[in-house]
Amino acid sequence: MKKTNFTEKVIKRFYGITGPLDEYKRHIADRIGNMAFIYLSACLMLSNLIALVLAVHFPQVMAWLYPGFVQLLLMGIFLYVIIQGKKAGLSNFEMAELDAKTQKQIRYIGLKSGLYFAIGTSLMNPLLDYLIDGVPFLTNLLSPFSLLGALFSGLFFGIACHVIIQLRMRKENQDD
Amino acid sequence: MNRVKDFRTERGLSQLALAKAIGVARQTINLIENDKYNPSLDLCIKLAETLETDLNTLFWETRKNQDNS
Numbered sequence A: 001m002k003k004t005n006f007t008e009k010v011i012k013r014f015y016g017i018t019g020p021l022d023e024y025k026r027h028i029a030d031r032i033g034n035m036a037f038i039y040l041s042a043c044l045m046l047s048n049l050i051a052l053v054l055a056v057h058f059p060q061v062m063a064w065l066y067p068g069f070v071q072l073l074l075m076g077i078f079l080y081v082i083i084q085g086k087k088a089g090l091s092n093f094e095m096a097e098l099d100a101k102t103q104k105q106i107r108y109i110g111l112k113s114g115l116y117f118a119i120g121t122s123l124m125n126p127l128l129d130y131l132i133d134g135v136p137f138l139t140n141l142l143s144p145f146s147l148l149g150a151l152f153s154g155l156f157f158g159i160a161c162h163v164i165i166q167l168r169m170r171k172e173n174q175d176d
Numbered sequence B: 001m002n003r004v005k006d007f008r009t010e011r012g013l014s015q016l017a018l019a020k021a022i023g024v025a026r027q028t029i030n031l032i033e034n035d036k037y038n039p040s041l042d043l044c045i046k047l048a049e050t051l052e053t054d055l056n057t058l059f060w061e062t063r064k065n066q067d068n069s
Helices: A006-013 A022-058 A059-087 A100-107 A109-133 A137-141 A144-169 B005-011 B016-021 B026-033 B041-050 B057-069
Strands: none
Touching: A006 A022, A006 A059, A022 B026, A100 A109, A109 A137, A109 A144, B005 B026, B016 B026, B016 B041, B026 B041, B041 B057
16 A cells, blocks of 8 residues: 555545545545635635725724634635535545555544544633633633533544444445 | 446456555546546556556547447
């Protein structure tokens, strides 16, 4: 199996490609990526111009509104990438195509994702509370409410990841 | 229409086996066989080598026959 370089790993992770990143998948990923970049550039240029004009008169409003708008725009672009990728079958894969190591990783990916999400949430929420509201970090980190919240969110995320992976496994019949 | 499927079945290979032999996804082989994707010259050469034939026979002979008919 050919070794993947860093760029290929990033592309595979971004587009949710499992298995070989062959020329067809690369071609589709490039096409989707190019269009997403064009839409993003156009929207950002226009929104920057509007934000610049409005910031002169409403600086405090724009300080909240503009990051929120950019976040919505990014979510829209990610949704476009997901929809186009799904249409082209970019993220579909078959277990038989994968090597033994990847097959083993796929089986436990829900568990791993849920665990990382739980750890990330348990650290991020107290940190944000400390930065925004000044709530003491350690007290918040070790509170049962915070830990339970992180546990349940990790569990939910892990189950969701597992279900998505199972749905992505194509059960096509071999076309012989 | 190319003759990838004909040569593949003659050699007793599944789509997955052919895909693994040349380092692409099975989906790509399926798309090539159904004329939904035009492979690069590099991939065409790998296909011809793996299926033990030449590019003309694999990809262009059928089109030449269709154009002449």
